[in-house]
Amino acid sequence: MKPLQRILRAGRHLLLYALLALYLSPFFFVLINSFKSRRDIVSNPFAFPEVWSLQNFIHAFQRMGFIPAFVNSLVITVFSVLVIAVFSAMTAYLFVRTDWRFNKFMFFAMVAAMLIPFQAVMIPLVQIYGGLNLLNSLWILIYMYLGFGTSFAVFLYHGFIKGIPLELEEAAMIDGCSRFQVFFKIVFPLLKSTTLTLIILNVLWIWNDFLLPSLVLISPANRTLPLTTFYFHGTYTSDYGLLMAALMLTILPVIIFYALMQKHILKGVMEGAIKA
Amino acid sequence: MATEKRFLDRLKTYLLFAGPTTFVFFTVIILPFLFGVYLTFTNWDGIAKTYTFVRFSNYATVVRDRMFWNSFLLTVKYVFYTVLIVNALGFVLAYALTGDTVRGQNLLRTGFFVPNLIGGIILGLVWRFVFSNVLVFIGRSLKIGPLSYSWLANPDKAFWTLVIVSVWQYSGYMMIIFIAGLTHIPSELIEAATIDGAGGFHRLRTIILPLMVPSFIVTVFLTIQRGFMVYDVNLALTQGGPFKSTELISMFVYEKAFLAQQYGVGQSQAFFLFLLVAAISLTQVYFTKKLEVEA
Incomplete structure (x- = not known):
């Protein structure tokens, strides 16, 4: 050189x-x-x-209620991510394998709805679910994440299922499997890499989301980690040591997750961006 | 009879496979969206049992609301700078980190991506400390005038704190998308150009950049969309202040609806935001399709 x-x-x-x-x-x-x-x-x-x-860490851990907030975040993220993946994969499978007119309409509607930003529906969403007294529950939040996440998930799976040859499924059908069994025994396992991509993108979204949970989860006991950290900051505005410890506690789980899944995460982001 | 049975069979299959998603999709997105359009024609305050139809008066209020347009123009300015810097920086990072010329390439890629793993609220709080304590300390110790007071307390500087944090947050994400694009460029093309005597800069301009147009379409539109919808960093870093000087459009809509309780007006503004974001996305689809046809 x-x-x-x-x-x-x-x-x-x-x-x-x-x-x-x-x-x-x-x-x-x-x-x-x-x-x-x-x-x-x-x-x-x-x-x-x-x-x-x-x-500082001990005080922050206790005063912010780290454990309950962490558990709330974990429950919401895990369940949301799972229902989005399973139900959306089933939907996409039906949309690809049958050519009913209503399916085509629904697929179009879901893809078109991806144009709607969250801010455009947040006000009526809070009005409707608040009016029905359904707010302030982790489960309703998971329900909403399914609603907001399913369009993209169906779209992502749709593209992949189209490439799976029919022969495998036909053979299984001849052997007497129902469509439902065919999906879970043959198709869903084949979707593993798409599912992993989807799970990573959704974990990053849901674990870190603030606006939707801040509107839905009203009582402090239901708050997720980002909400708890934010309100903790509001209470102890100038106790810097405590605040920095709280931030470290919130950042740490994410860094550990990243260290374990680093390759998959970068790959997931690449694939998600290309397909979207 | 036969068609009826077939219809029932289909209905059963549909409900089994797509029933849950269809129901949730309608109740979480479509219904609120339609109810939202309806809200824009009322003067509901969110609490009262009765309200009246006001026809287009909410929209007229929005059009005449100078605060709203100030916030909108501020957001446009914010989007302009973030799109420009995020994409330039993201591309430079990606370009420097592809090929086998840099040691610790993976470590660098991993490191630059870190801010994207952490939510905007936490990032905003981290930077609030940096701007109000760390930078002020540097400014005062080294006697650097512009750093000796907190940028968050100055209306002009506070805007730039939002740009800086957003650039820091998103450039690593766009870097990953650019890396995906760069690794798809056939190496024969680059080699052929090198043999023909094309230097580094020439190769970049005549071969690599034109081939990267599809990646740029993705990253530019992604940055635009995220820019128009940003809320978390805005809330955690500047809270719209000082003196409401950094209230970007999402925060403006939020305050109009949930704090000022003008749901009709707030929803009209949100609807305007929807039209804008939808138009941007459709433009992206148009460009992508056009490119596919040409290719």
């Missing part, structure tokens, strides 16, 4: 890693300050803590 090339190469590496450090620096500041007292944070947010005390 020529010297000039070598310098350019080194320069590019330096630039990229410096940029990465800059990108991640906000998290770094939250991390080091989460171990410090308010006074130490105000006097110098750059200094490392003199003692690595877990005091």
Whole structure:
């Protein structure tokens, strides 16, 4: 390698890693300050803590109600993601394998509804479900996530199921399987990679969502992790150490999930963007 | 008789496979959407049992509402800058991180994507601390004038904090989409151009960028849509302040409906937002289709 090339190469590496450090620096500041007292944070947010005390974490954990909020988020995300995947795959399967006029209409309606932004329906949504006294429940929120998530999921599965050859299913039908059995025994397992993509995109969406749960979940006991963190910030506005610890507690589960699923997540985002 | 039985069979199959999604789809999206259109013609405050029809007066209020248009124009300005910077930065990152020339490529890709895993509310709160404490500390210690006070307290600077955080948040996401596009470019094309003596910049301009147009269509429209609907970062970072100077359109609609309790007017504004976002998406579909035909 020529010297000039070598310098350019080194320069590019330096630039990229410096940029990465800059990108991640906000998290770094939250991390080091989460171990410090308010006074130490105000006097110098750059200094490392003199003692690595877990005091802030223990207080934040208890006062924000981390466990209930985490469980709420987990229940909502897991159930929403599962019902969206299973019911949408079934729907897409029916839409691909039968050419009834009503199916075509429904598929078109679902794809067209993807144009409707959440903000365009949030006001009447709250009015209708509030009027029926159905708000303030985790299950109604899961129900709504199914409604908001199914269009894209059906669309995603539709594209993939079209490519599956019919012969397999026909053979199973001859062997006496019902359409329902054919779907769960043969088709759904074949959709594994699409399902994984869908699950990743939906986990990122639902786990982090704020606006919909803030409208639906009224009582503090039902709040998800982002809601709890936000309201916690409203209560302890200037107790920085406590706030930073609360933020770390909220960020940590996501980072662990990312570390475990990193390859799948990046692949899921790529595929989701290409198909959408 | 035969047709009736066939109809019942079909109905049974339909309900078994698509019944749940159809029902939920209608009750969560279609019904509220239609009820929303109806709401725009009433003066309901959300509580009273009775309300009257006001025909187009809500729409007239929206058209004449200067605050609404200020918020809308601010959002357009915000979308303009974020789309430009997010896509430029996302592409540069993707371009630098494809091919086998950089060590720790995966680590870098993974790192730049991290902000996208975390919700806008948390990101907003993280940056609130950065802008009001960390940067102010730097400014005061190093005597840098513009950094010595919190940008969140200054109406002009607060707008730029939203742009900065959004750029930071979305450039990694767009980078991933660009990487997907770049890896699909056949390497023979690049090699052939190199043999023909095309330098790096020339290759980029005449071969790579034209082939990346489909990726750019995806990323540009995605950024536009997200820009017009942004709420979380706006709420957590600036809360629309100081003095309502950074209230983007979603937050404006939210406040009109749920805080000022003018549901009819709020829904009319939301409907305007729907028309805008739908038009943008349809434009994207049009460009994508056109490109497919040409290809």
